[in-house]
Amino acid sequence: MDKYRKLKQLGYSDFFDINRIKLGANADQVVRVTAEHKGVYEVIGEHGESRATVTGKRMLTATNRDDFPAVGDWVITKDTTDNTKVIVDILPRKTTLHKKYGGKDTSQLIVANIDTALIVESIDRDYNLNRFERYLVLAREGGVNPVIILNKSDLSSKDEIEKNIEDIQERFGKVDVVATSTIDESGLNELTQYIETGKTYCFLGSSGVGKSSIINKLLHSNLIATGLIGDKTGRGRHTTRSRQMYFTQTGGIIIDNPGSREVGLADSKSGVEEVFSDIEIITRSCKFANCKHNDEPGCAIQDALISGIIDASRYENYQKMQKETNHYQLSDYEKRLKNKKFGKYVKKVKTDIEKYKSK
């Protein structure tokens, strides 16, 4: 295990390594998923960060969200000719967190392999024991250890805070509760003591309770934008950030608010077309409609680059964005293919049942 120093820093342990060996995979095929954008994954491993997609085969055989990688997963990858890896397998999960929808039976995997869920509520307006209960159930069902954070303690009296902690412990029994404030910094040292090297943490809680502020305090940085701007759409403040995994100075691994950050960098083709409309217009003057703008004769883009009408670095950006949207479109395409196959399967089952009945 000492060989995998980098992997261990990312949270890798014997639990995963045993399963890696069972699957006959090499350690350098193992990476951890740090972010997901509609079927395109960001992964990190011994050799740093890269992008990955799942194999088409997995797309077709998957029956629900749990069959796909989630943030926090350890996956087996293969290198491809371009820089994107292909995910061929998911190592068995140590823990999971599923999001539940209303009273319905459906649930969605939001994050895997979390050791401790830090469940945050702000002590003022937002305080609600039933909500704690829902989060506690989610954590316990998935094998995740819960810790409750009562944030914004600066807005409450000491007596009130103590009363709240008593209420929580009376209702839920033995559960760790930490009162914190990112304003007067009380409770932050206590919270830090829960963060262990090589263990993975995630923050759960409603928008505005102070999760990002607390993470920034733990990281001693301002990596994560805080505040309520753009919260209504869930876009705005998050759209330029793709990363979801952070490391504290003591080697704790923090996954930032899983589940509510599924907005990709460029999730609509029309968005790219809008921003780079000038480039799009120039492509229409290329001699060939299917011009790849490399060295085809009569390429208007090459002309524009040479003459400086299009800035080279801007064009590079455009290509990058386009590649990303193409990834999304590919996965959409694969999803449709899968739906089609699933539709056929359902139809077959139905006719089988009809046949059976008519016997």
Ligand code: GDP
């Ligand atoms: P998130 O949506 O849960 O990530 O919440 P943010 O970290 O973005 O914080 C939401 C708002 O609450 C911001 O305006 C913060 O400045 C404020 N806030 C965060 N922590 C505290 C705290 O401990 N005390 C007070 N009074 N305000 C806080």
Ligand code: ZN
């Ligand atoms: Zn061209």
